[in-house]
Amino acid sequence: MKWASALQDYCNYLRIERGLSDNSITNYRLDVVKLINFLSVKNIEVSPIQISEEILQQFIYEIAGDVNARSQSRIISGxxxxxxxxxxxxxxKDNPLDLIESPKIGRKLPDTISTEEIDLLIATIDLSKAEGERNRAILETLYGCGLRVSELTELKISDLFFKEGFIKVTGKGNKQRFVPVSEYTQKYINIYKDEVRIHQKINKDASDTLFLNRRGNPLTRAMIFTIIKRLAEKAGIQKKISPHTFRHSFATHLLENGADLRAIQQMLGHESITTTEVYMHVDRKHLREVMEQFHPRR
Incomplete structure (x- = not known):
């Protein structure tokens, strides 16, 4: 078995059997490509079936000098x-990585921004430009619904159930969930959809996609990152802000205001409550308030 055919079969398995997104498949593929490149550079001729734990240990030792512990752990997992x-x-018959341990990494707390900083970012948007209303709707949706950037770019007009107060979101592994959407967020989506988007020339394949670029095509993940980066620079905010920052802030602010962790888990689309529990560590002030309110020795 050759590496190229094994890798192609694996990617097909991830897409068809596991139902993973293109982004996830790309990341898994790159992990294997790193190993293939290492074998090529070192002139090690060995197939995926024959490769040993010792060779993989050598590869991991090699990459340890180039990437941090978190990236190293992710490559090993891939x-x-x-x-x-x-x-x-x-x-x-066996997995040669079974006895290879990933480096110990601490739990990274998510970056968040305050409501004041979110308001400042939105106030920085130039609404006199055609893309202004779209960008405001994008930020309000990211923060108002806690979406991943891929969930935002793939959001369809047919996914909007405003009368019921929900949007249908397609998350990781093509798993769908309904997320509540406030009237406040609905207002800005409707302004963009009904007053701006309607005047665009839209490509047929993107007719149902909500957020479009100037050429009438779906926005890319990279474009969303660029929009937010430019707004942060213009607003003078020194923090590193990405689309995921809005998702983290959504969850943190809900928790701070007394929302149930299980409800936050469902809205974020986390498979495990353990993933959501990281937000319990973000705001110590909130934890202290819970102690003072509920502990019998308060």
Whole structure:
């Protein structure tokens, strides 16, 4: 078995059997490509079926000097998934990464911004330009619904159920969920949709996509990052802000105001409550208030 065919089969498995998004598949593919490139540079001729734990240890030692512990851990996890697939398909009897430990990494607390900073970012938008209303609707949707950037770019007009107060979101692994949307957020989506978007020349394939670029095509993830980066620079905010910052802020502010962790988990689309629990560590002030309110020795 050659690496190219094994990698292609693995990507097909991730897409068809696991239902992963193109972005996730690309990341898993790159992990295996890093290993293939290492073998090429070192002139190590070995197939995916024959490669040993010792060679993989050598590869991991090599990348340890180039990437941080978190990236190293992610690459090991990606490769472990690839070899688990080969075991699953009976190409191998064992996973050579089973005995290789990932580096210990601390839990990274998510970056957040305050409501004042969110208001400042939105106030910085130039509404005299055609894309102004669109950009305001984008930021209000990211913060108002806690969406991932890919969920935002793939949001459809047919996913808007404003009478019921929800939007339908397609998350990781094509899993769908309904997220509440406030009348405040609905207002800015409707302004963009009914007063700006309606005047655009829209490509047929993008007719149902909500947020479009000037050429009538869906916005890319990179464009959303660029929009937010430019607004942060214009607003003079020194923090590193990305689309995910709005998602983290959405969850943190809900928690600070007394929202139930399970409800936040459902809105964010987290499979495990453990993933959502990271927000419990973000605001110590909130934890202290809970203690003072509910502990019998307060």
């Amino acid at each position: 490769l472990r998934g690839f070899f688990n697939y080969l075991v699953f398909e009976d190409y191998r």
